[in-house]
Amino acid sequence: MADTGQQRAQLLATRPRDQPGPLTYRKQESAGAAPAGHPVREFLSASRNIYAGMGRVDVAVVGGCGHVGLPLALAFASRGLKVAVYDISQAAVELVNSGRMPFQEPGADKVLVEVLANGRFGVGTDPSVLGTADNVVVVIGTPIDKHLNPEALGVPQEIEKLAPHLAAGQLLVLRSTLYPGVTRMVERLLEQRGQQVDVAFCPERIAEGRAMTELFSLPQLVSGRTAEIRARAAALFSKLTSEIVEMEPEEAELAKLFTNTWRYIKFATANQLYMIANDFGLDYDKIRTALAHNYPRAQDLPGAGLAAGPCLLKDTMQLAAFNNNQFTLGHSAMLINEGLPLYTVARLERRFDLGRMTVGILGMAFKGESDDIRSSLSYRLKRILQFKSRRVLCTDPYVSIDPNLVPLEQVLREAELLVIGAPHHQYRDLQVSVPVVDLTNLRGQGSGV
Numbered sequence: 001m002a003d004t005g006q007q008r009a010q011l012l013a014t015r016p017r018d019q020p021g022p023l024t025y026r027k028q029e030s031a032g033a034a035p036a037g038h039p040v041r042e043f044l045s046a047s048r049n050i051y052a053g054m055g056r057v058d059v060a061v062v063g064g065c066g067h068v069g070l071p072l073a074l075a076f077a078s079r080g081l082k083v084a085v086y087d088i089s090q091a092a093v094e095l096v097n098s099g100r101m102p103f104q105e106p107g108a109d110k111v112l113v114e115v116l117a118n119g120r121f122g123v124g125t126d127p128s129v130l131g132t133a134d135n136v137v138v139v140i141g142t143p144i145d146k147h148l149n150p151e152a153l154g155v156p157q158e159i160e161k162l163a164p165h166l167a168a169g170q171l172l173v174l175r176s177t178l179y180p181g182v183t184r185m186v187e188r189l190l191e192q193r194g195q196q197v198d199v200a201f202c203p204e205r206i207a208e209g210r211a212m213t214e215l216f217s218l219p220q221l222v223s224g225r226t227a228e229i230r231a232r233a234a235a236l237f238s239k240l241t242s243e244i245v246e247m248e249p250e251e252a253e254l255a256k257l258f259t260n261t262w263r264y265i266k267f268a269t270a271n272q273l274y275m276i277a278n279d280f281g282l283d284y285d286k287i288r289t290a291l292a293h294n295y296p297r298a299q300d301l302p303g304a305g306l307a308a309g310p311c312l313l314k315d316t317m318q319l320a321a322f323n324n325n326q327f328t329l330g331h332s333a334m335l336i337n338e339g340l341p342l343y344t345v346a347r348l349e350r351r352f353d354l355g356r357m358t359v360g361i362l363g364m365a366f367k368g369e370s371d372d373i374r375s376s377l378s379y380r381l382k383r384i385l386q387f388k389s390r391r392v393l394c395t396d397p398y399v400s401i402d403p404n405l406v407p408l409e410q411v412l413r414e415a416e417l418l419v420i421g422a423p424h425h426q427y428r429d430l431q432v433s434v435p436v437v438d439l440t441n442l443r444g445q446g447s448g449v
């Protein structure tokens with residue numbers, strides 16, 4: 001696939017603006033949520049200032065109601081640390097304070113209820129709590145803007161706003177995925193303000209859905225300008241994991257971007273090989289399974305599938321921007337991964353009279369067993385199919401923030417063709433009488449389209 005500027009411009013111009021609007025938090029009960037009358041709820045309703053009575057805390061987490069911040073805060077609290085969560089989302093704060101997770105993260109619900117009950121975990125919207133912490137961890141989002149440029153200044157700008165609440169002698173841990181050079185920028189910013197705060201960058205590398213195990217099992221990359229800062233950060237993360245890898249901040253910034261970019265390129269390799277096999281009338285997954293059988297050097301060849309989500313594409317973009325847009329492999333990966341929905345529909349058009357058909361998409365999250373629709377390519381697939389087919393019906397058992405989704409039963413009743421977007425387990429053994437496009441070969445009946 002040629003990486004021409006025109007193709008790239010087309011790709012970038014059509015990057016999904018096709019999802020439902022800003023994320024709003026669902027009100028549904030999640031497993032392990034504190035029920036009415038539970039001591040946690042009683043305590044919360046009795047106290048307006050949720051941090052009151054906590055005194056000094058070990059860790060304050062900025063952005064602590066997010067997909068990364070909340071599991072991290074819970075993990076620290078589960079290891080006996082006193083943790084204050086600060087977040088600007090009132091809705092998320094209320095939900096968490098009532099003992100409910102704002103999103104799905106296996107194992108987190110139970111810990112949340114426990115740590116709220118033991119009084120070592122406070123969640124609120126008051127930034128002054130930062131001044132009471134020995135360690136402040138910042139894990140706010142670092143998105144790309146609507147033109148797909150990294151918002152490199154986002155973290156320094158937020159830290160400048162929070163700076164009046166920081167206290168001398170604190171360790172400030174940056175944990176968001178950063179555009180290279182941002183750690184240095186934050187160091188300078190605090191120096192210029194005359195604030196004696198140690199700055200470390202310790203990137204998060206968990207996968208959503210595995211946070212509550214990976215936080216305790218993955219090695220932690222720890223970086224800081226001096227051995228003393230690295231030792232402070234290592235001491236903090238040693239509460240969670242036994243393996244600490246020390247680096248310079250710029251090395252760690254690149255290490256995080258390389259981690260995600262490598263994964264994204266691997267998915268793109270699989271997707272391109274998939275298209276080659278498919279165009280040749282062969283099943284990619286059958287070939288992949290055969291070549292990887294007892295062959296150690298091919299174990300990491302992924303299956304095909306919609307490769308999306310809040311991190312992989314945007315971090316590949318960040319790296320491309322950092323390298324003055326000279327990143328042929330990264331840009332090619334974007335074209336391939338982002339192009340898979342179009343390829344799929346183009347292939348379907350050859351086999352079916354799509355314009356007369358109702359097509360069902362099973363799974364709208366960005367990956368299997370997730371409720372996260374951020375940057376999900378199922379929505380791009382939906383948009384293309386809305387243009388090409390008579391009608392599109394979408395369903396997902398986990399996603400509760402998209403009012404346009406319909407129940408699975410309706411999709412199964414009305415769709416004449418099914419495409420699996422997110423390979424949730426429940427679709428594996430579905431009994432259906434219409435053709436199913438199954439890029440990941442979830443159902444074991446072939447991945448071709």
Ligand SMILES: NC(=O)c1ccc[n+]([C@@H]2O[C@H](COP(=O)([O-])OP(=O)(O)OC[C@H]3O[C@@H](n4cnc5c(N)ncnc54)[C@H](O)[C@@H]3O)[C@@H](O)[C@H]2O)c1
Nearest residue numbers: 063065066067068087088089140141142158176177204208
């Ligand atoms: N989601 C992942 O799987 C994952 C994995 C590794 C790293 N990361 C990185 O972690 C960072 C956070 O990602 P996320 O998925 O948790 O994002 P998110 O949007 O789920 O969470 C961010 C949280 O920060 C809050 N917030 C935003 N600005 C704030 C401010 N100024 N003060 C206080 N709170 C604020 C938001 O309300 C939200 O709750 C990003 O840099 C991302 O690239 C994400």
